[in-house]
Amino acid sequence: MVATINEYYGSQAFRSLTGGTPTKRRAILEHFREKHGHMPLASLPKEFVIALLDTMKPTVASNWLTALRHAFQWCEQRKLLRTDPTWGIRFKLPKSGGHHTWTEDEIAAFEAHYAVGSKARLALALGVFTAQRRSDVVRIGRQHIRDGVLTVRPQKTRHTTGVTLAIPVHPDCRRSLPPRRQSATSRC
Numbered sequence: 001m002v003a004t005i006n007e008y009y010g011s012q013a014f015r016s017l018t019g020g021t022p023t024k025r026r027a028i029l030e031h032f033r034e035k036h037g038h039m040p041l042a043s044l045p046k047e048f049v050i051a052l053l054d055t056m057k058p059t060v061a062s063n064w065l066t067a068l069r070h071a072f073q074w075c076e077q078r079k080l081l082r083t084d085p086t087w088g089i090r091f092k093l094p095k096s097g098g099h100h101t102w103t104e105d106e107i108a109a110f111e112a113h114y115a116v117g118s119k120a121r122l123a124l125a126l127g128v129f130t131a132q133r134r135s136d137v138v139r140i141g142r143q144h145i146r147d148g149v150l151t152v153r154p155q156k157t158r159h160t161t162g163v164t165l166a167i168p169v170h171p172d173c174r175r176s177l178p179p180r181r182q183s184a185t186s187r188c
Contacts, residue, residue, distance in 0.1 A: 001041045042080065058092075149169065
């Protein structure tokens with residue numbers, strides 16, 4: 001199973017994954033390989049996969065199922081498996097109310113606790129004033145700002161992948177940015 005998973009990592013199927021997906025899937029597959037790598041891949045029973053997933057919380061099991069399914073389908077296409085042991089397995093995720101939207105008071109309390117110039121304050125400002133995902137916000141830096149406009153290319157959203165967004169930098173967001181470092185030549 002070790003060689004098969006390594007080969008999968010080098011495949012077009014795995015390399016075409018974007019954003020944080022490859023990292024998350026690799027972590028799942030490495031954990032799976034560490035615990036169950038001794039088992040013969042070609043005869044992995046569906047019942048084993050179901051029993052494994054039953055030990056997990058629903059959202060974790062769903063992520064594992066997605067990662068395993070993608071890898072096992074790749075294996076099946078290459079005749080490394082006779083049948084995909086994840087085929088037909090379904091999970092009904094519990095209803096979620098989503099993420100809590102911060103109130104103005106919660107934002108004010110956060111801003112009172114974290115000073116302008118701190119990473120926490122910058123993260124809040126970028127999240128509030130750009131409405132981008134956390135996975136995109138962590139990649140934003142000064143190099144993305146020119147003439148008061150933040151230019152960013154979201155990684156994950158299906159409809160905007162590959163599309164460059166131009167977001168005017170709000171004055172409150174600008175105040176949260178750390179000061180520019182001066183190079184030795186600009187100080188002269």
